[in-house]
Amino acid sequence: MQYAPSPPSARPxxxxxxxxxxxxxxxxxxxxxxxxVVFALWSVWIALSNSTLLPDYSxxxxxxxxxxxxxxxxxxxxxxLFLFGTLYVIGATLLGLLLAILIDQRVRAExxxxxxxxxxxxxxxxxTGTVWRWIFNPxxxxxxxxxxxxxxxxxxxxxxxxxxAIYTVVITGIWQASGFAMALFLAGLRAVDPDLxxxxxxxxxxxxxxxxxxxLPSIRPIFIxxxxxxxxxAIKTFDLxxxxxxxxxxxxxxVPAIYVYDLMFQRGQLGEGxxxxxxxxxxxxxxxxxxxxxxxxxxxxxxxxx
Amino acid sequence: xxxxxxxxxxxxxxxxxxxxxxxxxxxPGEFIVLVGPSGCGKSTLLAMIAGLETPSAGEIRIGGRVVxxxxxxxxxxAMVFQSxxxxxxxxxxxxxxxxxxxxxxxxAQQDAAVARVAALLQIETLLRRRPAQLSGGQRQRxxxxxxxxxxxxxxxxxxxxxxxxxxxxxxxxxxxxxxxQRLGKTTVYVTHDQVEAMTLASRIAVMHRGRVQQFDRPRxxxxxxxxxxxxxxxxxxxxxxxxxEVVIADGRPALVLSEGAKSAPLPVPPVGPGVMLxxxxxxxxxxxxxxxxxxxxxxxEPGSAHAVLDGIVEVVEPTGPETMVVVRLGGREVVxxxxxDAAPTVxxxxxxxxxxxxxxxxxxxxxxxx
Ligand SMILES: Nc1ncnc2c1ncn2[C@@H]1O[C@H](COP(=O)(O)OP(=O)(O)OP(=O)(O)O)[C@@H](O)[C@H]1O
Ligand SMILES: [Mg+2]
Numbered sequence: 001m002q003y004a005p006s007p008p009s010a011r012p013x014x015x016x017x018x019x020x021x022x023x024x025x026x027x028x029x030x031x032x033x034x035x036x037v038v039f040a041l042w043s044v045w046i047a048l049s050n051s052t053l054l055p056d057y058s059x060x061x062x063x064x065x066x067x068x069x070x071x072x073x074x075x076x077x078x079x080x081l082f083l084f085g086t087l088y089v090i091g092a093t094l095l096g097l098l099l100a101i102l103i104d105q106r107v108r109a110e111x112x113x114x115x116x117x118x119x120x121x122x123x124x125x126x127x128t129g130t131v132w133r134w135i136f137n138p139x140x141x142x143x144x145x146x147x148x149x150x151x152x153x154x155x156x157x158x159x160x161x162x163x164x165a166i167y168t169v170v171i172t173g174i175w176q177a178s179g180f181a182m183a184l185f186l187a188g189l190r191a192v193d194p195d196l197x198x199x200x201x202x203x204x205x206x207x208x209x210x211x212x213x214x215x216l217p218s219i220r221p222i223f224i225x226x227x228x229x230x231x232x233x234a235i236k237t238f239d240l241x242x243x244x245x246x247x248x249x250x251x252x253x254x255v256p257a258i259y260v261y262d263l264m265f266q267r268g269q270l271g272e273g274x275x276x277x278x279x280x281x282x283x284x285x286x287x288x289x290x291x292x293x294x295x296x297x298x299x300x301x302x303x304x305x306x
Numbered sequence: 307x308x309x310x311x312x313x314x315x316x317x318x319x320x321x322x323x324x325x326x327x328x329x330x331x332x333x334p335g336e337f338i339v340l341v342g343p344s345g346c347g348k349s350t351l352l353a354m355i356a357g358l359e360t361p362s363a364g365e366i367r368i369g370g371r372v373v374x375x376x377x378x379x380x381x382x383x384a385m386v387f388q389s390x391x392x393x394x395x396x397x398x399x400x401x402x403x404x405x406x407x408x409x410x411x412x413x414a415q416q417d418a419a420v421a422r423v424a425a426l427l428q429i430e431t432l433l434r435r436r437p438a439q440l441s442g443g444q445r446q447r448x449x450x451x452x453x454x455x456x457x458x459x460x461x462x463x464x465x466x467x468x469x470x471x472x473x474x475x476x477x478x479x480x481x482x483x484x485x486x487q488r489l490g491k492t493t494v495y496v497t498h499d500q501v502e503a504m505t506l507a508s509r510i511a512v513m514h515r516g517r518v519q520q521f522d523r524p525r526x527x528x529x530x531x532x533x534x535x536x537x538x539x540x541x542x543x544x545x546x547x548x549x550x551e552v553v554i555a556d557g558r559p560a561l562v563l564s565e566g567a568k569s570a571p572l573p574v575p576p577v578g579p580g581v582m583l584x585x586x587x588x589x590x591x592x593x594x595x596x597x598x599x600x601x602x603x604x605x606x607e608p609g610s611a612h613a614v615l616d617g618i619v620e621v622v623e624p625t626g627p628e629t630m631v632v633v634r635l636g637g638r639e640v641v642x643x644x645x646x647d648a649a650p651t652v653x654x655x656x657x658x659x660x661x662x663x664x665x666x667x668x669x670x671x672x673x674x675x676x
Contacts, residue, residue, distance in 0.1 A: 195391035199357050199452075203405035204379035213404070217395035302436070 007290055027286070040281065047275040053268035063287035074276065077254040080166055081283060084173070084255065085234040091174040092230055093223070094254050096181025101211065103182070104189045117179035126178075127242025132172040133159070136244075152297060162252040165245055169237075169253055177233060181226045188219035231287065307334040308369030308382070308459035310355065310538060315364030317350055324350050325516045328364070330637045332509075333495075337493045341503040342513035348496040349388075352462050355494060357381050359483050379408075380462070384453035388465040392437040398448050399433040402455050403527055406627045415473070425672040426485075431473055442473045452486075461493040467502065500540045504528065512536045530666065532671040537592050537666060543630055545592045546640040549670070552587040559583040561591060563615075565637040575665035577676050589676065592666040595630065598642040601659035611662040619654045633658060 050060040069075050099117055103110055120128065135141040136159035146154040158164040192215050201208045216223075238257040239245060247254040256276060264273035310332035317325040325347045333340050340348045340536075353359040357378035366373050373381050393401050399420060403410060406416045424430045427447045437445055453461060467475045483506055486493055498505055503510050504524045511521045512535075520532035531537035537545045550563040553571055560571035567583060575591070576585060583589075601614050620639060621632040626676060629649040631642050642658050650656050667676040 191389060193389060195389050196354075196358075196393060197385045198378075199385070199387060199391040200393070200404070200408075201358065202356060202378045202383065203452075204387050204408040205404070206408075209408060214393050215393070218393075220395070 016021050029121070043274045043281075044276055046155045046270055047272075047278050051270040051273060053270065064271040065121075065205060068272055068275050068279070070184075073251050074256075074259055075257045076251055077256045078279065078283075080253060081235070081256050081280070083166060084170055084237065085231065085283075087170045088177070088234050088237075089227055089230045091170065092177040092181050093226055094124055095174055095178035096183075096226065097185050099178065099182040100185035100189055103186055108193070114183070117182050120176045121180045123176070125239040126243045128172060129240045130177070132168070133244050136168050157282065159245065160249055162249055165249055165253045169241055169244060173234070173240060174238065176240075177230055181209075181230065184222055184226050185219070189215065190224035192218055231284070235284060307490060309334050309367075309463045310338075310460060310492060311370075312351075312355070312366075312367045312492065313359045313367075315351070315366060316364045317347070317354060317359065325354075328518055330511055330518065330521060332490065332492060332494070334492055335490045336508055337508045338493065339503040339507035339510050340496045340513055341498060341500060341510055341539075342519075344498060346513045348498070348513055349464055351599075352385075352464050352496050353493060354383050355460070356383055356462055362477070366410050382458050383462055384456040384458040385448045385462040386453050386464065386466045390437075390449040390469075392445060392448055392452075394437055397434050398429065398440070398451075399435055401437070402449060402451050404431075405452070405456060418518065419455050420455060426454065427451050442470055443478070445472060446478060446643035450482075452637075454489075456674045458494065459493050461495075462495055463493065463495040465497055468496075468497070468499070482506065482527040489596045500542065504540070508634070510540075510570060512539060514539070529664070530675065531592075532675055534592070534668050537668070537675075540629075541594060542643045543595050545666075546595065546598060546639055547668075548591045548635070548640070550589050550591045552583045552585055552589060554585045557606065559585070561589070563636065564588070565635075572660070573662050575611070575662045575667055577667055581676055588670050590668040590670050590673075592668055593640070594664065595641040596643045597661040597664040598640060598658050600642070600644050601647055601657035602648065613660050613662060614659060615658045617656060617658060619650045619652050619656055620650060622649060624649065631656070 037200075045057065046055060047064055048059060048061065050056045050058045103113055103117075105114060136156075137159060138144065138155075138157040141156075143154060145157040146156070159168045196214055197210055200214055205213070236257060238256055238261065241253055241255055241258060245253045245257055256279070259274045259282070260273050263269040263276060310330070312328055312330040315325060316323065317330040328351060328509050330338070340351060342348055351358060354361050355368075357373065357376060361374065365544055368381055372432065393404060396404065398476075402420050402423060403416050404590070406419065411419075420433070424433060427450060429451060431445065432440060432444055432448065440448065446469070449466065456655050467478050470478060479502055482495075486506075494510075495502075495506060507524050509522060510527045511522050512514040512519045512527060512532075514535050520527055520536045521549070522532075527536060528540055529542060538547075549566055550561040550572075552559050553562050553572075554560070555571045559574050561574060562571055572591075577583065615634040615635055616642070617633040620632055620634050623632070624646060624673065627646075629644045629646045631650060632639055635658075640658075642656075668674065669676055
C-alpha cells in the first residue's frame with residue numbers, strides 16, 4: 001500500500017500548530033526569565049559593587065559579604081532561618097498529613113472539619129501574629145488563664161525568653177500553614193485507588209503499614225509540592241514575625257527577610273542588603289540542589305532497570 | 307483446598323438491597339463462576355467472601371469455619387482485582403513479596419516462593435520493573451502472581467480479564483484454566499462474559515437483580531436454563547423466544563405458534579418430570595439459533611422432533627465459520643444459523659428446520675422453565 005504525500009496546504013498549518021504553544025508561553029517565559037534570572041544576577045552584581053544608598057556599579061569584591069558576617073544580628077537571623085525553616089516545614093507537613101489522614105477515615109461532618117483547619121490560611125499574617133501575641137503573652141494569655149484556673153506555678157513565657165521566642169514563631173507558622181498542607185494531602189489521599197487498600201488488607205498488612213508502604217509513597221509528588229510551597233513561605237516570613245514579636249525580645253527572632261528590608265529600605269545599604277539576599281538564595285539552593293541531584297539519580301537508576 | 311458455603315446472605319446499602327438471600331455451596335477444588343449483568347451484585351458478593359464487606363444477614367463458611375467476623379487477612383484467601391491493584395511504587399518482586407513480608411515469612415522462603423511463581427507465570431524478566439512499566443497482559447500476570455504466591459485455600463477473581471484485548475483475553479483464559487487444572491484450588495471467579503463463564507466453570511451461578519437465578523453445570527445452564535433471563539443471558543446470539551399455544555393433535559399435545567407463522571402443529575420439546583400440558587395453555591418456546599438452521603442441512607434426521615418454519619430473510623451477518631441470518635417468521639424476528647456456503651440473501655424466502663428436542667418451554671407469566 002502506498003501513502004499519498006500530504007497536500008501542501010497541510011504543512012504551514014502543522015508548523016503553526018507546533019509554534020502556537022511556544023508563542024503563547026513566550027511572554028510568561030520572558031517575564032520569568034526577567035524577574036528570576038536577570039534580577040538574581042543583578043542582585044549578585046549589586047552585592048559585589050560599591051552600592052550604598054544608590055546603585056554604584058564599580059566592583060568592590062566581597063566587602064559587603066564580609067561586613068554581613070561580622071554583624072551579630074545577621075548571624076542570628078541566618079540561624080533563625082534554618083531553625084524556623086526546618087521546624088516549620090517539617091512540622092506543618094506532618095501536622096497537615098496527620099489531619100488529612102484523620103479526616104480521610106470518613107469522619108462525620110467532614111466539610112466542617114476541612115473548613116476549620118483550612119481557615120487560618122484565610123487570615124492575614126498580621127491578624128494571626130497579633131492574636132497569637134495575646135495568646136503567648138504571659139500576662140494576658142495561656143499562662144494567666146491556667147494560673148487563674150488554680151495552677152499558680154504554671155509558666156509559659158516563651159515569647160519573652162530570648163532562647164525560646166523563635167519557637168513561638170514556629171508554632172504560629174505551623175498553626176497557619178498546616179490546614180493548607182492538609183487540603184493538598186487530603187486531595188492526594190482521596191485519589192488513591194481503594195482497591196490498593198483492599199489488596200493490602202488481604203495481604204495481611206496493618207493500617208499503619210498500608211499507609212507507610214503503599215498510600216504515602218504513592219502521593220510522594222504531593223509531599224514535594226507541599227514542602228516546596230512551605231519552604232518559600234518560610235523564606236518570605238516577614239509580617240508574621242513583625243506582628244508576633246517584632247523580631248524580639250532584643251534581636252532574638254530576627255529573620256533574613258526583616259534584615260534585608262532594614263538594610264535596603266531603612267538604612268540605605270543596598271550592597272549589603274543584596275549580599276544578604278544572595279545568602280538566602282544560597283540557603284535555598286542548599287536544599288534544592290541535592291534534591292534535584294537525587295531525583296536525577298533515581299530516574300537514571302529506574303531507566304537502567306526498565 | 308477448602309469448601310465454601312454461603313447461606314442466606316443478604317447485603318443492604320442503606321435501604322438498597324443489593325443481594326438477597328444468596329445460597330451457594332462450593333465443593334473443594336471447584337471453579338465457580340459468578341456471571342450476570344453489570345450491577346447485579348457480583349463484586350459485592352465476592353467482597354463479602356473476601357471479608358472486605360460484611361453481610362447484612364446470613365453466614366459465610368470457608369472450609370467449614372464461619373468467617374463472618376474473621377478479617378480478610380485471616381481468611382486464607384487470595385484475590386485478583388479487575389484493576390489489578392498493583393502497588394504502584396513497588397517493583398514487581400516487592401508487589402509479590404509484600405504479603406509475605408507482612409506475615410514475616412523468612413527471607414529465604416520468600417525468595418523461593420517468588421522464583422516458583424515467576425517461573426510458573428513466566429515473569430522472571432519483569433521482577434525489577436514497576437507496574438507502570440508493564441503492558442496490560444504483564445500486569446495481569448503479576449496480579450495473578452501476587453495471588454498465587456500465597457498458596458491460599460480459596461482464590462477470588464473479580465473480572466481479571468476484562469481490561470485485556472480480545473486475543474490476549476482468550477489466551478489468558480486458557481492459562482487460568484490450565485492453572486486451575488494443575489493446582490486444583492477452590493476458585494470463585496466473577497465475570498460478565500458468558501463465554502468465560504462457560505469455558506472456565508465447573509459450575510456457573512447466574513445472578514440477576516441480587517439473586518442467584520441458577521447454579522448448575524455449564525451444560526445444564528445452557529441447555530436447560532432455569533428461566534427466560536438465564537436463557538437470554540447465556541449464549542450469543544441470544545435464544546429466540548416465540549409465543550405459542552398448546553393444542554391437542556392426534557391425542558397428544560403439540561404447539562401452535564401464536565404470531566402469524568403458519569405451520570403444522572410442532573412437537574413439544576422436553577418438559578420437566580410430571581408436567582401435563584393442557585390444551586389452550588399459553589407458553590413461550592425458546593430456540594437457540596444453532597438449533598434453528600437451514601432446513602436442507604443434514605443435522606435434522608427425519609423422524610426426530612423437528613419441524614420446518616418458513617420466513618423471509620431480513621439481515622445476513624457473516625461471522626466467518628458460520629453466518630447468522632435474521633428471519634421474519636410471521637410477526638417475529640428470529641436468528642438462525644447457516645453455513646457460509648448456503649447463506650441466503652436478503653429478501654429470500656427460506657425454510658428453517660427446528661430441532662425441538664433441544665428447545666425449551668417457558669411459562670409466559672413466571673418466565674420459569676416448564
Ligand atoms: N458502597 C456502596 N454503597 C452503595 N451502593 C453500592 C455500594 N457498592 C455497590 N453498590 C451497589 O450495589 C450494586 C451491585 O454492585 P456490584 O459492584 O456488586 O456490581 P457488579 O455485579 O460487580 O457489577 P459490574 O459487572 O459492573 O462490576 C450496584 O447497584 C451498586 O450501585
Ligand atoms: Mg464488579
